Amino acid sequence: MNFTINVWRQSGPEAKGRIETYPVSGISDHMSFLEMIDVLNEQLINQDIEPVVFDHDCREGICGSCSMFINGEAHGPGRSITTCQLHMREFKDGETITIEPFRAKAFPIIKDLMVDRSSLDRIIQSGGFVSVNTAGKQPDANAIPIEKADADAAFDAATCIGCGACVATCKNASAMLFVGAKVSQFALLPQGKIEAEDRVLNMVNQMDLEGFGNCTNTGACEVECPKGISLETIARMNREFLSASLSSK
Amino acid sequence: MAATRGLFGSSLARKYWMALTGLFLSSFLIIHLIGNMPILFGDQEAFNLYAAFMTSFPPIKAVSYLLYGSILLHAIDGIFLMRQNKVARPEAYVSYNGKANATWASRNMGLLGIFTLLFLIIHMRSFWYEMHFGHVPTMDIEGAQVKDLYTMTIEAFHQLWYVILYVVCMIMLGFHLSHGMSSAFQTLGLNHPKYTPAIEKAGRYFAWIMALGFAIIPAYVYLQHLTA
Numbered sequence: 127m128n129f130t131i132n133v134w135r136q137s138g139p140e141a142k143g144r145i146e147t148y149p150v151s152g153i154s155d156h157m158s159f160l161e162m163i164d165v166l167n168e169q170l171i172n173q174d175i176e177p178v179v180f181d182h183d184c185r186e187g188i189c190g191s192c193s194m195f196i197n198g199e200a201h202g203p204g205r206s207i208t209t210c211q212l213h214m215r216e217f218k219d220g221e222t223i224t225i226e227p228f229r230a231k232a233f234p235i236i237k238d239l240m241v242d243r244s245s246l247d248r249i250i251q252s253g254g255f256v257s258v259n260t261a262g263k264q265p266d267a268n269a270i271p272i273e274k275a276d277a278d279a280a281f282d283a284a285t286c287i288g289c290g291a292c293v294a295t296c297k298n299a300s301a302m303l304f305v306g307a308k309v310s311q312f313a314l315l316p317q318g319k320i321e322a323e324d325r326v327l328n329m330v331n332q333m334d335l336e337g338f339g340n341c342t343n344t345g346a347c348e349v350e351c352p353k354g355i356s357l358e359t360i361a362r363m364n365r366e367f368l369s370a371s372l373s374s375k
Numbered sequence: 376m377a378a379t380r381g382l383f384g385s386s387l388a389r390k391y392w393m394a395l396t397g398l399f400l401s402s403f404l405i406i407h408l409i410g411n412m413p414i415l416f417g418d419q420e421a422f423n424l425y426a427a428f429m430t431s432f433p434p435i436k437a438v439s440y441l442l443y444g445s446i447l448l449h450a451i452d453g454i455f456l457m458r459q460n461k462v463a464r465p466e467a468y469v470s471y472n473g474k475a476n477a478t479w480a481s482r483n484m485g486l487l488g489i490f491t492l493l494f495l496i497i498h499m500r501s502f503w504y505e506m507h508f509g510h511v512p513t514m515d516i517e518g519a520q521v522k523d524l525y526t527m528t529i530e531a532f533h534q535l536w537y538v539i540l541y542v543v544c545m546i547m548l549g550f551h552l553s554h555g556m557s558s559a560f561q562t563l564g565l566n567h568p569k570y571t572p573a574i575e576k577a578g579r580y581f582a583w584i585m586a587l588g589f590a591i592i593p594a595y596v597y598l599q600h601l602t603a
Contacts, residue, residue, distance in 0.1 A: 132469075136471070143447045143466075145469055148545070177452040193602075195468060195470075197469065197470060197472065197474075197476050198470040198472030198475065199472050199476070203475075224469060224470040226468055226469055226470065229464055229466055229467070229468055230463060230464055231462065231465055232463070233464050237469065241403055264437075276545070286419070295476060297471075297473060297477075297482055298460035298463055298464070299460070299463035299464040300463070325524070330385055330386065330387055331385065333386070334385055334386050337462070337463060338386075338463055339459060339462075339463030339464065340386045340389065340390065340456050340463075340559070341386075341390060341457055341562075342460070342481060342482075342484055342556040343481065343514070343554070343557075343561045343562065344476075344477035344478070344481040344482055345477055345481065347475040349475075349476035349477070350476055357561065357566060358566050358567075358571075359563070360566075361564045361565065361566030362564065362566075362585070363387075363562050363564075364387060364391075364561075364562055364563065364564035365563075365564030366564075367385075367387045368382075368391065368563070368564060370571040371382045372382070372387075
């Protein structure tokens, strides 16, 4: 398969970026999107052009590194997948594909397609944890009874890999699906109840400080999330924040 | 102690205020539409008595100030949110496929809201202002002099451009509410797999019943004028 690739090139955080067009040939329909970029970069190196910088790590859909905005969608067309799980057979031979970095004030571009998503880490640091001692003798996993439905919902929320697709796809660059998931994974469990109020207040506060946008409930994040995190998590965060704001000391 | 901007400064707080004022304004639409029904039946007395009641009964007057406040808060908060959201993405995407994952209305709430606000200014200048501060001729209803808002309304809707403006703005309002109603529930944290599908459906029905109901009045008055 052959493609025409329109890709965002930006030499540094402060530099002005632009779209460059490169042809890429000899692509197998079994290749993942990242493998296609590997081939493109080989071809660019052979032409003495600097290869395209992009983030990637596990290449099996669990690390959330491969932040790319492909043909106007986070992680490209296809649902519940990351870019590394997107295959070239999803595109037509000869198609022009536009690749951009995730764009948000809170995700400054480092170079080309690579962005700095440490704003999400700082949100976690502000409250996305439980203060339990994990050193020494481990408590029995079933010592605290938890209803199956709640355990499942908490686990579903915890499958968020922090990839930032929700932010990238949101027309407002809002991180509420991420924060909603990270609040929900603890809010549903007894272990998370102790710090629940401070957690939601601090995480929302940090989210605001990082310069993310607000939620318009378009639902785009839920559609583009590679892990299928639901809008229910945002509603839970809204509930938790409302009650914490009213009752926190 | 959590660092927090609580119920006033935070992003979520701004959303709560949008949702609460939006729901309150929507509840007024129901009263307003029912009150306007006499126009469709050509009942001049009933409409004028309703208008007089709405502008003089003290509890309603008190609620009306809450309503004006809600309009202002909803509009100002909305404009602030729009600005905040614009700043959150300083450089726009070259290619952005918005329709792949969200409805048109949900992506254009700000624009639809601005149109609704402009409509509201025109609408209130035409009728609310005239009723309160203008010179509306009076009519005699069982010995009492009552402002004849009915005749003023009918005459206003004899102008084609004015009727078109109303119908177009009501379609905008329909789109605004079709997303806004269920969105308000989500914002207030009311999302449950059992009820949310019903809330979304009811929200859309509400939106289009209101839009259609309000659009029919000027259209009907105009068509009646044409055929008269």
